[in-house]
């Protein structure tokens with residue numbers, strides 16, 4: 001594979017793509033809402049109407065508005081239909097047929113003129129009230145990571161290539177040195193999207209500099225003798241454990257090649273030849289799409305040896321998680337890849353120096369890698385202009401809970417919570433009032449409605465006692481009791497504690513019991529003091545991030561909703 | 572390695588599934604780090620991980636049985652007990668919880684007289700909870716025999732479980 005071949009694939013694909021395309025979401029929430037049957041019916045109706053030569057039906061990834069699924073979009077107009085059933089699918093095809101005839105008759109007119117000239121037959125279905133070109137849910141988004149989601153068929157590498165896919169990898173291998181790649185990523189200001197927001201360029205530079213002291217048996221490299229000397233690894237953390245977050249799932253299901261390309265670029269930059277994607281076992285479709293994507297990339301020579309006819313070799317293997325939240329923590333994750341119990345170890349040494357099998361290892365989140373190809377293609381300066389002073393680019397949030405429009409959104413850093421919850425999310429259903437937004441999952445906190453004018457970036461959220469986390473944003477309304485929420489997360493941490501260190505193993509149990517006592521109205525003021533005291537102890541003495549951050553939901557609810565605790569306490 | 576290969580292809584019980592499991596282990600070259608992948612495959616083939624099966628895997632991968640047992644019990648995904656013929660998984664992740672998943676679970680527990688994590692005495696239904704299925708956009712989500720379904724209510728879960736039990740999914 002060389003650049004010419006890549007461009008040839010892209011232009012062949014452009015030629016093949018018909019003017020009119022009906023795109024149907026067949027992943028995530030839409031799949032659960034019968035999206036596949038809708039797609040089949042669309043195909044059948046197109047064939048029956050004899051439109052096979054003019055109209056294509058494509059199964060695509062997530063369009064974002066999961067609560068209204070299954071979603072169907074008719075391009076190039078971009079008309080969105082929601083809650084489509086196999087019955088109404090035929091109606092959509094009929095409307096396309098109307099348009100197609102009209103367009104043919106008035107060919108040569110501008111788009112506005114064309115739409116005016118259409119006189120559609122009366123139909124039983126009307127387009128969704130959420131149109132991509134005018135509803136705030138869509139118009140306030142800026143898509144980098146999700147730019148291909150809902151547009152390309154995730155199971156076809158050619159479509160990714162036609163959308164400028166693998167151009168970044170080509171550019172890096174043919175025109176750039178590893179140092180200049182790292183310099184570009186550093187200058188872009190990209191920070192880790194897995195939670196802590198560590199500068200990505202800095203992490204890459206550390207791994208690139210690290211020297212491996214170990215040579216490994218080829219058995220540990222998936223048996224590839226080429227890799228026998230490979231002594232650095234790149235890992236993609238796709239163990240999205242934060243309950244209520246599904247950004248990574250959606251990216252992997254909708255645009256898996258983007259993550260693979262990002263990993264390959266990273267591997268070139270740090271000098272690794274073997275990569276692993278550690279993906280949750282709960283995401284069968286994401287696993288399936290990744291397996292397909294890796295196979296296709298290998299077939300085209302975009303993974304394997306001498307990629308783009310350069311000396312660079314890179315191989316990716318999948319590792320399937322087995323349902324342990326703590327495995328999202330990087331050292332536990334590596335233990336799990338090694339086939340052991342997923343138990344964290346103290347850092348330092350950081351994985352950048354001593355990671356998988358003691359070798360220098362780069363570990364980044366799915367969304368971090370997904371940003372990389374676009375940054376390489378469009379340049380660091382372009383990325384640096386998006387977002388705020390210290391938080392660059394965009395962030396994908398999964399908006400869920402008590403809010404009208406649930407789904408995935410990608411907004412520039414610096415967008416306010418008000419915009420996210422009220423404008424894009426459409427507020428709480430049935431005229432309710434939003435009380436708080438929970439971000440960061442079990443390691444995060446609840447941000448009260450009074451602070452909704454805060455802009456979303458790493459620093460502001462930390463100041464409010466929460467964290468950016470991986471991007472779950474769960475809206476809670478007046479009916480949600482905050483003590484209950486704190487207890488819910490503590491139960492989660494108690495169950496998920498790996499048991500290695502005592503503060504976390506025993507502390508979370510004590511905290512859970514105290515919260516239960518308060519919730520049931522059996523507690524005294526002294527219990528509240530004890531609660532705060534144990535929280536501090538667990539926070540400062542636990543071994544890994546799980547324990548250190550487990551008290552966060554308690555701290556933040558105590559900070560903003562102390563009256564709800566006091567109301568339950570007899571004095 | 573040759574010894575391991577010989578042991579794995581012939582299992583005294585003659586059960587064909589062992590042969591398939593052996594093929595998986597061979598693909599991973601009996602590497603000890605493939606343990607979790609092998610356990611995944613074993614659970615898929617056998618439904619759950621019996622002690623005998625764990626011993627067989629330990630032997631083939633040349634790992635101490637304690638390590639295999641330790642790994643199998645650490646991860647929630649692996650089950651050492653036989654599951655019911657049908658399973659119903661109620662998501663208790665944050666988004667589903669906020670949308671009333673606890674009520675759905677209580678309804679099912681009462682209807683079938685079992686607690687979460689248990690199987691009915693006739694071995695027909697296992698009731699399980701999960702920590703987020705990544706379907707938060709359509710919360711509350713419940714999985715009936717492998718199919719994730721969203722926007723569930725107490726009525727719909729009762730009806731869907733009955734459908735699974737009496738008409739096979």
Ligand SMILES: Cc1cc2nc3c(=O)[nH]c(=O)nc-3n(C[C@H](O)[C@H](O)[C@H](O)COP(=O)(O)O)c2cc1C
Pocket residue numbers: 191192193194195196197198237238239240241242325326327328329330331363364365366368470544545546
């Ligand atoms: C308890 C715990 C759970 C975590 N879960 C995840 C996760 O699900 N996904 C993730 O990308 N990072 C998770 N992390 C963060 C990782 O340890 C690590 O910082 C991250 O993968 C680094 O990638 P980044 O620099 O691209 O953000 C978790 C950390 C802790 C302490």
Ligand code: FES
Pocket residue numbers: 243244245662663664665666667668702703704705706707710711712
């Ligand atoms: S919280 Fe239930 S699917 Fe995410």
